[in-house]
Amino acid sequence: MxxxxxxxxxxxxxxxxxxxxRGWVTGQIIRGKFGNxxxxxxxxxxxxxxxxxxxxxxxSGLRAFLCLILWFIKCVRIGSLxxxxxxxxxxxxxxxxxxxxxxxxxxxxxxxxxxxxxxxxSLLERNPKxxxxxxxxxxxxxxxxxxxxSVPEEMRDAAVYLESIGVASVDINMGCPVRxxxxxxxxxxxMTELDKTARLVRGMVxxxxxxxxxxxxxxxxxxxLTAPDLARVLEESGVAAIFxxxxxxxxxxxxxxxxxxxAAVVKAVxxxxxxxxxxxxxxxAAKMMFDKTGCAGVSIGRGALYHPWIFxxxxxxxxxxxxxxxxxxxxxxxxxxxxxxxxxxxxGEEHGCRLFRKIGPWYSxxxxxxxxxxxxxxxxxxVAEFDAILDDYRRWRRQFLDDxxxxxxxxxxxxxxxxxxxxxxxxxxxxxxxxxxxVEVW
Numbered sequence: 001m002x003x004x005x006x007x008x009x010x011x012x013x014x015x016x017x018x019x020x021x022r023g024w025v026t027g028q029i030i031r032g033k034f035g036n037x038x039x040x041x042x043x044x045x046x047x048x049x050x051x052x053x054x055x056x057x058x059x060s061g062l063r064a065f066l067c068l069i070l071w072f073i074k075c076v077r078i079g080s081l082x083x084x085x086x087x088x089x090x091x092x093x094x095x096x097x098x099x100x101x102x103x104x105x106x107x108x109x110x111x112x113x114x115x116x117x118x119x120x121x122s123l124l125e126r127n128p129k130x131x132x133x134x135x136x137x138x139x140x141x142x143x144x145x146x147x148x149x150s151v152p153e154e155m156r157d158a159a160v161y162l163e164s165i166g167v168a169s170v171d172i173n174m175g176c177p178v179r180x181x182x183x184x185x186x187x188x189x190x191m192t193e194l195d196k197t198a199r200l201v202r203g204m205v206x207x208x209x210x211x212x213x214x215x216x217x218x219x220x221x222x223x224x225l226t227a228p229d230l231a232r233v234l235e236e237s238g239v240a241a242i243f244x245x246x247x248x249x250x251x252x253x254x255x256x257x258x259x260x261x262x263a264a265v266v267k268a269v270x271x272x273x274x275x276x277x278x279x280x281x282x283x284x285a286a287k288m289m290f291d292k293t294g295c296a297g298v299s300i301g302r303g304a305l306y307h308p309w310i311f312x313x314x315x316x317x318x319x320x321x322x323x324x325x326x327x328x329x330x331x332x333x334x335x336x337x338x339x340x341x342x343x344x345x346x347x348g349e350e351h352g353c354r355l356f357r358k359i360g361p362w363y364s365x366x367x368x369x370x371x372x373x374x375x376x377x378x379x380x381x382x383v384a385e386f387d388a389i390l391d392d393y394r395r396w397r398r399q400f401l402d403d404x405x406x407x408x409x410x411x412x413x414x415x416x417x418x419x420x421x422x423x424x425x426x427x428x429x430x431x432x433x434x435x436x437x438x439v440e441v442w
Contacts, residue, residue: 078211172201217249283317283318329397
């Protein structure tokens with residue numbers, strides 16, 4: 001196992017749909033007044049290498065050029081930070097720690113990830129728990145740290161400290177609905193005092209060179225949908241991007257995400273990229289959010305816990321219109337085991353296994369029948385015990401398999417659909433659950 005802070009070996013996962021390092025898009029459909037066209041890698045490379053296209057007749061060179069233009073348009077720029085993907089990992093308290101970020105990065109499709117929310121004051125006091133929340137390593141790049149707090153000087157100084165240690169961006173939490181965050185003026189409470197929030201943001205922007213972004217909700221409740229007004233204030237104050245969760249503070253994580261609410265924020269700003277967020281559980285849901293809101297990017301949180309492959313799959317779906325094959329049971333087990341190994345490496349075996357008790361059941365949601373696995377994994381105390389649990393579960397699971405070793409159709413897990421893709425009458429059915437973390441509601 002590599003030492004903490006060293007490069008982490010890649011997972012043995014097929015990520016052939018992604019080719020970020022080459023910097024070229026293949027199979028991207030371009031829609032416009034002249035109809036649909038598609039460029040392939042040969043055509044893109046002909047432009048890259050200044051070669052003539054294979055056929056002048058079919059305008060392949062023009063298609064490749066248009067494809068290249070589209071690639072640069074779709075690459076999101078947040079201040080000085082040029083990103084390779086318009087998909088983002090949302091901060092989830094208690095989950096988006098270093099091990100989880102590394103697992104998702106290794107699968108592919110993700111560029112900028114964000115840490116758990118961190119109290120600015122605790123960070124300045126060098127509280128060990130706060131420092132653990134921002135722990136990173138060289139392959140965990142680019143990385144944003146999300147801060148919460150309401151004291152301008154503390155938020156400013158915390159941003160300066162984060163810049164000094166190499167963090168790529170600082171995100172201000174204006175969306176957390178938790179009472180203990182709101183009652184000190186942080187989280188969603190910042191949406192109710194626009195002038196005070198503007199002064200805090202300007203102080204941070206003026207103190208650092210790295211991008212300052214903000215995460216918000218649509219408003220405090222349905223009668224106070226202040227997100228468009230706040231977005232305009234934030235743009236004037238110098239934020240580099242705005243992340244919008246399509247629910248109000250009052251909703252918490254219940255009810256449907258409002259795509260029209262996110263679209264209203266997109267229309268309210270002039271040039272700042274707006275990133276949509278909320279209930280994106282499938283590549284199809286991500287595409288709908290892009291199409292219906294006009295947002296520059298999509299940020300995914302709980303959907304990544306449910307399916308860590310979602311960034312890879314969404315990138316491929318947006319680019320080609322095709323979904324990669326679903327990982328099989330053993331593929332999911334390999335990634336789950338990789339996640340556990342990283343938890344042990346970062347937190348130690350005892351604490352890492354204890355933390356994994358709430359993570360294991362997320363992986364098993366796609367295993368089919370998993371009662372035998374779940375009732376034991378929530379008591380996990382060692383890696384050896386994990387191996388024993390898994391061996392016993394494999395034997396127990398055989399009764400639900402067909403002759404080819406696949407789950408019989410009646411035992412296949414039902415897909416979880418985004419709230420904004422369902423009819424209002426069924427909006428509360430099969431919703432993705434809210435993970436239990438160190439705070440009661442996120």
